[in-house]
Amino acid sequence: MLDTLRRRRDRADVLRFLQVGGVYVATALILAFNLFFTPNFATLANLRLQLVQVAPVAIVAIGMALVIATEGIDLSVGSTMAISAALLPLYIGYGVWPAIAVALVAGVAVGAVNGSLVAFAGMQPIIATLGVLVAGRGLALVFANGRLTELFDPTLDALGNESVLGVPISVLLVVTVAAIAGVVVRRAAFGRQLVAVGGNRAAANLAGLPVKRTLVAVYVVSGVLAAAAGVLSTARQGASDPSFVGLLIELSAITAVVVGGTPLSGGRVRILGTLTGALLMQLITATVIQQNLPDSTARMIQAAIIVAAVYVQRGRSRA
Amino acid sequence: MTTTPEVVAAPARRHLTTRGRRWRPDRAGAPIVLALVLIGGTLVFGDSFASAQNFGNIALDSSYLLLIATGMTLVILSGGIDLSVGSLLALAGVLTAYGARWGSIAAVVLPLLVCAAFGLANGLLIARARIAPFIVTLAALLFARGLAFAVADEGNTVYIIPADLTLTRLGQARWLGLHAPVWLALLAFAVGVVILNRTRFGQAVFAVGDNQEAAELMGLPVARVRLLVYVASAVLAGVAGVLVAAQTQSGLPTIGEGRELEAIAAVVIGGTLLSGGAGSLSGTLAGVLLLKVIQNLINQVGTLTAYYQQVVSGTFLIVVVLIQSRLARRRLR
Numbered sequence: 001m002l003d004t005l006r007r008r009r010d011r012a013d014v015l016r017f018l019q020v021g022g023v024y025v026a027t028a029l030i031l032a033f034n035l036f037f038t039p040n041f042a043t044l045a046n047l048r049l050q051l052v053q054v055a056p057v058a059i060v061a062i063g064m065a066l067v068i069a070t071e072g073i074d075l076s077v078g079s080t081m082a083i084s085a086a087l088l089p090l091y092i093g094y095g096v097w098p099a100i101a102v103a104l105v106a107g108v109a110v111g112a113v114n115g116s117l118v119a120f121a122g123m124q125p126i127i128a129t130l131g132v133l134v135a136g137r138g139l140a141l142v143f144a145n146g147r148l149t150e151l152f153d154p155t156l157d158a159l160g161n162e163s164v165l166g167v168p169i170s171v172l173l174v175v176t177v178a179a180i181a182g183v184v185v186r187r188a189a190f191g192r193q194l195v196a197v198g199g200n201r202a203a204a205n206l207a208g209l210p211v212k213r214t215l216v217a218v219y220v221v222s223g224v225l226a227a228a229a230g231v232l233s234t235a236r237q238g239a240s241d242p243s244f245v246g247l248l249i250e251l252s253a254i255t256a257v258v259v260g261g262t263p264l265s266g267g268r269v270r271i272l273g274t275l276t277g278a279l280l281m282q283l284i285t286a287t288v289i290q291q292n293l294p295d296s297t298a299r300m301i302q303a304a305i306i307v308a309a310v311y312v313q314r315g316r317s318r319a
Numbered sequence: 320m321t322t323t324p325e326v327v328a329a330p331a332r333r334h335l336t337t338r339g340r341r342w343r344p345d346r347a348g349a350p351i352v353l354a355l356v357l358i359g360g361t362l363v364f365g366d367s368f369a370s371a372q373n374f375g376n377i378a379l380d381s382s383y384l385l386l387i388a389t390g391m392t393l394v395i396l397s398g399g400i401d402l403s404v405g406s407l408l409a410l411a412g413v414l415t416a417y418g419a420r421w422g423s424i425a426a427v428v429l430p431l432l433v434c435a436a437f438g439l440a441n442g443l444l445i446a447r448a449r450i451a452p453f454i455v456t457l458a459a460l461l462f463a464r465g466l467a468f469a470v471a472d473e474g475n476t477v478y479i480i481p482a483d484l485t486l487t488r489l490g491q492a493r494w495l496g497l498h499a500p501v502w503l504a505l506l507a508f509a510v511g512v513v514i515l516n517r518t519r520f521g522q523a524v525f526a527v528g529d530n531q532e533a534a535e536l537m538g539l540p541v542a543r544v545r546l547l548v549y550v551a552s553a554v555l556a557g558v559a560g561v562l563v564a565a566q567t568q569s570g571l572p573t574i575g576e577g578r579e580l581e582a583i584a585a586v587v588i589g590g591t592l593l594s595g596g597a598g599s600l601s602g603t604l605a606g607v608l609l610l611k612v613i614q615n616l617i618n619q620v621g622t623l624t625a626y627y628q629q630v631v632s633g634t635f636l637i638v639v640v641l642i643q644s645r646l647a648r649r650r651l652r
Contacts, residue, residue, distance in 0.1 A: 075580075117637065124593050126400075127640055130580055135633025141626035248576075251457060264451050294473045299465030303458040307444060310454045 022312055023260050023273055026305070027280045030287060038290045048168060052236070054282040055170040056081070056229040058275055060249055061256040062181050063222030065274040068257050069185075070198040070218050071266025072118060072125035077226040077253060079136030080110045081246030084230030086144040089151055089240045096155040104227045110136060111223020115216030133250070140242040148241045151234065160235030170232050174275070177225065182271040194218050198266025255281060255302065259309040280305070348643055349589050349605035356612055364619050371496065373615065378497055381611040382504035383408070385604065386559040388582040388589075389504075389511045390552030392603045395586050396515075397548045398528040398595030399445060399452035403459035404556035405578035407434050409571070410467040411560025415486075416478035416570030417470055423486040426564075431557045437463060438553025442546030456549075460579070467572035480568040490565025500562040507555060512600050524548060528595025584636045585610055590643060610635075 034041040060077045067074045084103035091099040110132060117128035159169055185191035193214045196204040205211050226246070234240045258264060259280060260273030281302055288298040361369040387404045394401045411430035418429035437459055444455045468474055480487055492499045515521035523544045526534040535541050564570045583593075589606030591598025610632060617628045 117641075121641055122644060123637070123640060126583075127587055127593060128637065130584060131633045131637035131640075133580070133633065134584070134636065135630045138626045138629025138631075138633065142624065142630065146624065146626060251460070254457065258454060264453060294469065296465040296468035296473060299461045299468070303460075303462035303465065306454060306458040306461070307450065310450050311448060 020261060022309060023276045023280060026309075027276050027283065030280065030283045034283070034287055034290075038287065041290065044166075048163075048171075050279075050282055050286055051171045051174075052168045053286075054278050055168075055174050056233045056246075057249060057252045057256060057282070058174045058278045059177055059225050059229040059232065060222075060246075061253040061260075061274050061278050062177055062271060063225035064250075064253040065257045065260070065262050065269050065271060066181065066185075066194060066218050067125070067222045068198075068254075068262055068264060069266055069269035070194050070215060071201070072198075072215070072218070073129065073254070073264070074114060074219060074222045074226075075126065075129040075250045076110060076114060076132035076136055077222065077229075078246035078249040079133045079140065080107055080223050080226035081230030081233065081249065082137055082140035082242040083107075083110065083143070084227035085234045085240045085245045086140040086242040088156075088231065088234055089149040090143065092151065092153060092156075096153050100231055103231050104224055107223040107225070107227025107230075108220055109223070110227075111220035112216065114223065115219030118219065119212040119215035137242075144240065144242045146243065148239055148243075150239045152238070156235045157238060160232065160238070170236065173228070173232070177228075178271055178275055185269050185271060190214065190217065195267055195269060198268075200267070252278075252281065255306055259306060261309075261313060263313065277309075348639060348646070349602055349609055352639070353605050353609045353612065356609065356616070360612065360616050360619075364616070368616065368619055375496060375498070377608075377611050377615050378501045380615075381607050382498070382500040383559045383563060384578070384581060384585060384611065385504040385607045386500075386507055386555045386562075387552075387578060388585045388603050388607050389508050389600060390548075390555035391579075391582040392586050392589075392591055392598065392600050393511065393515070393524060393548040394452075394552045395583070395591055395593060396528045396595055396598055397524045397545055398531065399545065399548065400456065400583070400593075401441070401549060401552045402453065402456040402579045403437065403441065403463055404552060404582060405575040405580075406460045406463035406467065407437055407553055407556040408560040408563065408575035408578055409573065410434070410437075410463045410470075411557040412564040412567075412574060413467045413471050413478070413570035413572050415561045415564035416480050419478065419480045419484060419486070423484055423489075426480070426484070426486050427561055430561055431554060434553045434557030434560075435550055438550035439546070441553065442549035445549065446542040446545035464572070471570065471572040474572055478570050480564060480570075482568060486561075486565050487568055490562060498566075500566065503558065503562065507558065508600065508604060515600055520544065520547070525596055528597075530596070581610065584632070588636060588639045 040046060060081070064074055064077065083106050087103045087106055088099050091102045114125075114129050114132055117123045117131075118125050121128075162169055164172060185195070193204070193209050194217075196207070196209055197211050197214050201211060229249075230245060233245050237245075256278035257274050258277070260275070260277030261270045262268060262274060284301055284305070285295070285298045288301065289295065367373070387408065391401055391404065411434055414430035414433055415426045418426040441452075441455050441459050444450050445452050471477070490499055494502060515524065523534065523539045523541075526537065526539055527541050527544050531541060534544075560575070563574065585606035586598070586603050587593060587606070588609060589598070589602030589604070591602060613631060613635060614628050617631055618625070
């Protein structure tokens with residue numbers, strides 16, 4: 001009797017461990033696999049490359065995690081990246097920093113539109129941000145006249161391709177954003193509010209929380225982060241390419257968030273898990289490529305991992 | 320919807336039919352706007368817009384979307400969402416072209432079977448394992464796209480469908496001035512309307528989407544209903560893929576990206592609530608036509624680039640949904 005109880009508790013413990021730590025275990029496993037089986041994996045250059053490549057998705061995913069914590073979703077992030085990328089060459093004549101500022105302000109604007117539609121007009125987040133996804137990509141192409149523009153700016157180039165103390169600037173940016181987001185979520189009133197809004201909107205309302213303001217703010221944060229990711233991608237490529245930058249990144253970001261242990265039903269957010277989720281997906285692609293397997297295999301493995309990750313989290317997200 | 324003399328499952332049915340018969344301005348938005356857009360387009364552009372040939376083009380363009388949106392309407396009415404249809408369209412196209420080497424029947428059966436399997440997997444994971452539809456079909460989106468690329472040798476091989484194949488001839492045929500895909504889409508739509516409004520399964524779809532617990536307590540086969548809508552959606556996406564392949568005589572793994580979002584937009588513009596339980600297929604038809612007519616009109620304006628098409632479509636989606644929610648709220652007061 002006691003024995004079966006204990007065994008049952010052990011099983012529950014294993015399940016809980018998988019729910020919380022599954023993404024870390026999976027990432028550790030794939031790292032270990034690569035250390036043993038992939039030649040030239042554990043080189044500084046390769047590790048740096050993986051981190052630089054994951055940077056834009058990671059930044060977008062942090063914003064997405066905050067939005068999903070409020071029981072929302074932001075499909076417009078890829079289009080916001082495109083708008084930000086399209087604006088850079090138009091304003092770079094005034095200097096690189098004003099151009100970046102304009103791009104980020106555009107991110108604020110897109111986020112404010114999303115947030116207002118969700119908070120004040122009461123639209124479902126998926127519809128509001130779907131409309132902005134479609135319109136935003138079109139707007140970016142209108143701004144850029146549909147063309148790719150090469151940018152030769154030393155500061156922008158440094159932002160995309162240089163390192164400080166051996167760490168790429170884009171990676172430093174990700175770490176900074178993640179650290180701020182982590183502190184905000186755990187310590188700041190705003191972080192508490194957004195989790196409360198996602199957990200139970202009616203209760204948050206009754207408790208006198210500024211629900212609408214919180215919703216607008218969280219979409220603005222997501223918009224700014226997407227715009228920053230757009231700047232980063234443009235800087236790394238040395239070209240503004242509004243037709244392709246950020247295409248389908250909303251799916252990668254949502255995947256990273258969900259695999260990282262943040263339930264789509266809101267009320268909970270994991271920043272470190274989200275970062276690890278993004279890294280895991282990047283490592284899967286990298287591993288598959290370095291093992292000389294076709295890219296399509298990577299997509300199919302990713303699909304399986306999404307389902308597996310959410311399946312083990314299922315019990316918790318329903319509670 | 321009209322009342323039926325049948326007494327079985329009377330409570331659910333009465334509830335639904337009275338709701339269906341009442342005049343709903345928030346649901347009739349899309350047909351009204353469509354009529355206005357058609358009149359406006361004719362007045363402004365005259366014969367270059369309102370010609371049989373242009374309407375035929377719009378119909379052909381709409382047919383693939385109508386097929387996908389019909390399945391999507393079922394899924395959304397049941398309270399779910401299906402993100403995998405765009406990828407399934409591509410996969411079906413590639414498999415059609417791949418299977419064409421064994422003849423027309425293989426070229427049709429192979430993709431439809433594979434799509435049905437995808438729908439079954441989606442449905443099982445959603446209805447039995449109770450994973451969120453958004454996640455399951457997102458994974459299916461990735462998997463189907465990956466499989467399409469794998470079959471097409473990472474996009475390096477383009478399988479060609481011979482012109483003398485029965486499938487090609489049927490797929491490119493025209494009856495009464497309309498292309499074959501248009502007739503097929505209309506057929507699927509009509510079957511969908513009958514199933515949704517005249518069968519017990521259709522009423523169960525509404526009931527499950529409206530309130531799943533209540534539907535369970537009423538003894539409806541909730542899990543089976545939720546499973547079947549995903550199978551229907553996947554198979555319809557497969558049919559669209561087969562038709563695209565027959566039209567273009569090839570299967571490309573890159574097509575259909577973003578089609579799931581277009582279909583969701585059409586369904587929502589048609590007045591179906593994303594939360595499930597309320598909406599109609601006729602609204603979806605209006606939504607599909609509205610999106611495609613507007614795209615066509617923007618192409619008529621020579622000075623506007625195609626990029627404005629996206630700007631207008633996106634803004635339009637938001638505006639229509641805003642108006643609908645305003646009207647719905649006023650009605651509730």
